[in-house]
Amino acid sequence: MLTRGIRGAITLESNDKKSIKEATVELVDTILDKNNVEIENIAFAIFTVTSDINADFPAKYAREYCGFENVPMMCYREMDVDGAIKMCLRALICVNTTKNQKEIKHQYLKGAAKLRPDITE
Numbered sequence: 001m002l003t004r005g006i007r008g009a010i011t012l013e014s015n016d017k018k019s020i021k022e023a024t025v026e027l028v029d030t031i032l033d034k035n036n037v038e039i040e041n042i043a044f045a046i047f048t049v050t051s052d053i054n055a056d057f058p059a060k061y062a063r064e065y066c067g068f069e070n071v072p073m074m075c076y077r078e079m080d081v082d083g084a085i086k087m088c089l090r091a092l093i094c095v096n097t098t099k100n101q102k103e104i105k106h107q108y109l110k111g112a113a114k115l116r117p118d119i120t121e
Contacts, residue, residue, distance in 0.1 A: 009090040011111035024061040043094040044072040
């Protein structure tokens with residue numbers, strides 16, 4: 001098996017725990033579903049948020065609601081670049097898989113779809 005990274009992003013409506021929870025669960029569940037990922041095949045996950053999101057940690061909700069109890073995770077803040085998308089949560093989930101790079105289905109949801117219009121369904 002190889003280790004492949006699966007990317008995704010989603011925008012939030014507001015900076016509160018409920019919005020962070022809902023966005024994290026929706027993004028993680030979509031990434032896992034679209035790529036047929038079994039949790040035991042996840043090597044690690046990294047979450048980033050833009051500077052306008054600080055009400056809670058996305059990894060907390062991946063652990064509590066997505067079955068990531070034993071998945072190593074970290075949360076970081078995105079670079080604050082002028083003109084960049086706001087209220088955005090991003091994920092990089094690294095999985096052990098036999099899929100090649102072209103078979104990986106990255107997921108960009110809601111307002112984050114404009115980040116990668118070339119691959120958004």
